[in-house]
Amino acid sequence: MRIGDLASMTRVSVRALRYYEEQGLLASTRSESGQRLYENAAVNRVRLIQQLYGAGLSSKTIAELLPCVDAKVSTPESRERLAAERDRINTQIAELIIARDRLNDIINATSRPSPECDYV
């Protein structure tokens, strides 16, 4: 498939896909005329990339990780890196929970007094 197809299937912009390639996250073959061609597997690859981005990993970190995923093997260094990221995510989850609860407190504190009298 071509880049536009992959873009619509993953809901990721064409620009972003080219960026992923530039960062070494996503490979493509080229047609004779130079257009990018992707396998169906690219859809899942892009989804994985998005997930890792969503978890706060940088392109550089993801680029270091993906070879492990592909080879299904990790070096001690990359395992350490993976574990460090996991821990960071756990910390972030904990912080988010605190923030969410804090936000709920605010919502409650500002709503409770007199619900029918909230103009101010």
Added chain:
Amino acid sequence: MRIGDLASMTRVSVRALRYYEEQGLLASTRSESGQRLYENAAVNRVRLIQQLYGAGLSSKTIAELLPCVDAKVSTPESRERLAAERDRINTQIAELIIARDRLNDIINATSRPSPECDYV
């Protein structure tokens, strides 16, 4: 207290504190010579701001929220906004959990086969 004191107490840079003021998040009085002066309460205010930043809220959003916190009252609009942010945070927590588990899968998948043979 002066800005340096607040900075060291909150571990937030002086530049950041000035930025918060610029964004309307943090108020200060001024000495005769123009230096910023803060109440003790500013420490908690900064912590709250940090927490909300940590939860992914933007300066603009926080600026809309803080008056509610101060007045302990929210308008229907701001309550809606608060709830929307809370939901967004919940979504993000869910995504992070998925990503973390995914990362764990990767760790396991790349570690298990033969732990003593991980050179590649």
Added chain:
DNA sequence: TTAAAACCTCACGTTGATGTCAGAGGCAAG
């Protein structure tokens, strides 16, 4: 009193993941 340390206001620099635009070539349909 004098020198270091803190503070002030601009104002430009940084970083990462894109957006966007320009100029040019490619491809299926009528």
Added chain:
DNA sequence: CTTGCCTCTGACATCAACGTGAGGTTTTAA
């Protein structure tokens, strides 16, 4: 064969939350 959409490669623009440095004043401690 041409119209219209897709793709290509640059390359500059964006946005947020600061960092950083210049040039100048203020406070503090010796």
